Amino acid sequence: MNIKEKIRVVPDFPTPGIQFYDITTLLNDAQAYRETIDSMVLIAKKFNPDVVVALESRGFFFGTNLALQLGVPFVPIRKKGKLPFKTYQETYLLEYGSATMEIHTDAMAENQNVLIIDDVLATGGSMAAAVNLVNHFHPKDIHLLFLMELEALKGRKKLSKYSIDSLLTV
Secondary structure, three states: OOHHHHOEEEEOOOOOOOEEEEOHHHHOOHHHHHHHHHHHHHHHHHHOOOEEEEEOOHHHHHHHHHHHHHOOOEEEEEEOOOOOOOEEEEEEEEOOEEEEEEEEOOOOOOOOEEEEEEEEEOOOHHHHHHHHHHHHHOOOEEEEEEEEEOHHHOHHHHOOOOEEEEEEEO
């Protein structure tokens, strides 16, 4: 299966000049979605994670499935104000402003292999913030997994101290 063929490119969304990679077309194809998850599981097994962490919201489409198939806990990283218990917070810069994400303070144990997943690696800002949140738990190791990487935005450079896998590079 060619994953790229299952992802719709929407020009000028959300603003002029942006090429938006819409994964709903992948999610709407059950066979393609299953093959995508299966490919991610094969990558994840090499890392042997103790826990899967995913970023709100599109990372959840992949992270929950991976955690179930790997038989490990799932930990969500959410936007500020969405988690009901005590949290660690991390603020990061966006193109026009900033955003804050959170993780529960009791979300995982220390000294674990952590797999963090999201749909797209663009500039790396949101994933760098997620890594900072996970580092509160003093992980043994962190591995990053993406459905796709937008190579021209050089997000990999910001995350260079971590191992990174992407199913698709555009």
